[in-house]
Amino acid sequence: MRKRRISILVRLNAQEQQNLAKQVKKSGLSQEAFIRSLINGYMPKELPPPDYFSMIRELHAIGSNLNQIAAKANATGHIDTTVFQYEANRIKRTVQEIQAAVTAPERRNSDGNHSDMGCNRPP
Numbered sequence: 001m002r003k004r005r006i007s008i009l010v011r012l013n014a015q016e017q018q019n020l021a022k023q024v025k026k027s028g029l030s031q032e033a034f035i036r037s038l039i040n041g042y043m044p045k046e047l048p049p050p051d052y053f054s055m056i057r058e059l060h061a062i063g064s065n066l067n068q069i070a071a072k073a074n075a076t077g078h079i080d081t082t083v084f085q086y087e088a089n090r091i092k093r094t095v096q097e098i099q100a101a102v103t104a105p106e107r108r109n110s111d112g113n114h115s116d117m118g119c120n121r122p123p
Contacts, residue, residue: 020034023044026046026047027044027045027046027047028046028047029044037105038108041107041108042105042106042107042108043105043106043107043108044105045102045103045104045105045106048102048103052098052102055098056095056098056099059091059094059095059098060095062091063088063091063092063095066084066087066088066091067088069084070084070088
């Protein structure tokens with residue numbers, strides 16, 4: 001059974017529909033998900049560039065390598081665990097910051113300014 005059973009009909013002119021379609025395409029969301037984000041006070045971000053995902057995979061691979069090094073170093077006792085942990089935390093924060101900067105939706109302005117949505121004027 002659907003979680004959302006309420007349907008709302010919204011009428012748009014051609015320019016509004018084109019503007020909505022352009023923004024929805026940039027976000028990679030469905031039209032419904034895009035509008036729900038706006039209703040909940042968030043402006044969805046554009047899809048990240050294609051190489052973003054390869055960069056994230058590379059950072060994860062580096063983190064995995066650090067974990068392997070740590071396991072080996074712990075077995076042999078030839079590493080400063082404090083320094084290693086600092087670096088491991090640093091790479092984890094970096095990955096999270098990249099993901100947040102590129103994919104997380106931003107809170108819309110509450111001042112009624114709709115310029116960040118590609119609109120020339122409020123509806």
